[in-house]
Amino acid sequence: MTFAALADPTRRAIMERLRTGEATLAELAEPFDMSVQAVALHLKVLERSGLITRGRVAQTRPARIASAPLDNAVKWLLRYREFWEGSFERLDGYLEDLQQDAGAS
Amino acid sequence: MEFLAPHDEPIIVFRRTFNAPAQLVFAAWTEPRHLRHWRGPRGFELVACEVDLRVGGGYRFVHRAPDDSRHVFHGRYLEIERPSRLVSTFVYEAAPETEVLDEVTFDEDGGTTAVTGRSAFPTLQARDLYLSGGAERGLAESHHRLDELLGTLVS
Numbered sequence: 440m441t442f443a444a445l446a447d448p449t450r451r452a453i454m455e456r457l458r459t460g461e462a463t464l465a466e467l468a469e470p471f472d473m474s475v476q477a478v479a480l481h482l483k484v485l486e487r488s489g490l491i492t493r494g495r496v497a498q499t500r501p502a503r504i505a506s507a508p509l510d511n512a513v514k515w516l517l518r519y520r521e522f523w524e525g526s527f528e529r530l531d532g533y534l535e536d537l538q539q540d541a542g543a544s
Numbered sequence: 545m546e547f548l549a550p551h552d553e554p555i556i557v558f559r560r561t562f563n564a565p566a567q568l569v570f571a572a573w574t575e576p577r578h579l580r581h582w583r584g585p586r587g588f589e590l591v592a593c594e595v596d597l598r599v600g601g602g603y604r605f606v607h608r609a610p611d612d613s614r615h616v617f618h619g620r621y622l623e624i625e626r627p628s629r630l631v632s633t634f635v636y637e638a639a640p641e642t643e644v645l646d647e648v649t650f651d652e653d654g655g656t657t658a659v660t661g662r663s664a665f666p667t668l669q670a671r672d673l674y675l676s677g678g679a680e681r682g683l684a685e686s687h688h689r690l691d692e693l694l695g696t697l698v699s
Contacts, residue, residue: 447669523661524545525585527560530572533581534564537572 444488449473450481454504457491461503554671556663566652569659570627573648579605588615599624603632619646627652634663642670 444450453467468478482502485491494501548557562569572578576593584590584607591614592606604618616637623631627650634644645664650657665671 522585523558523560525588526583527545527562528586529582531562533578534562534568534572537568537578538564 444484444490447481447484449478450485453478453481453485453502454490457502457504461494461501463499463501465499467502549671552668554665554668556665556671558661559658561656561658563656565655566627566650566657569657570630570650573650573659574630583607597621597624642666 449471452471456462456467456470464475464479464482467482468475471478482491482493486493486502489505491502492505494503546557546559548559549555564572572582574595574597576595579593579595580590583593583605587610588607590605591608592604594605595601595603597603599621602618602620604616607615607617609615618635618637619633621630621632622645623629629650630646630648632646634646635642643666647662647664649660651660
């Protein structure tokens, strides 16, 4: 969900804006050449994915970044290479052991 | 190990050679009794490993991280050509909407086996989120780490 939510450039731009602090829908919509309603839909996607939270102030409901899901997504990314390098090092040794065992028996 | 992430195609490719025949590498790649010994990054333990190696069958791996968090991956096997080729889907359960298509080939040459893995992402954006958080800014807190990663991935 996190990855799908961030696959859209408008939503990434919103996330970038929110990095500088919380913002209302009107503030977030301002730089975009699209309706406030369209931006509201993007906010809804980000909120559903857990990437942002909305405040409870009825009129403005300022949006802000929720850090945990992003951290998880980034952690996976960073681990992609680490994952295979660590695995392959172990696989090297394991394949060697297997072949030695086969040769010895 | 070689890593490749072309700018115009949503894929990541890696290539690595092992000093063993393809039959053995393929078995190590697909059988739980072998997988437990090697799959996962350093410090991680494969605490659950279920494999139903049939076309349409599935797999599920649970890795335990050093911080005791669990990372679960699952997928379905789409094509199986023992010992030379394996096509499957790949889903990280923390990001379940991104289904990756994995194709792994095993090419034996004189007792060594070159393994080529090709991971195809739904979109360039989904792939680039892995590789170029730096280019897209907005994930700035992780920029430096991502830049480092990108540097190593494309080098």
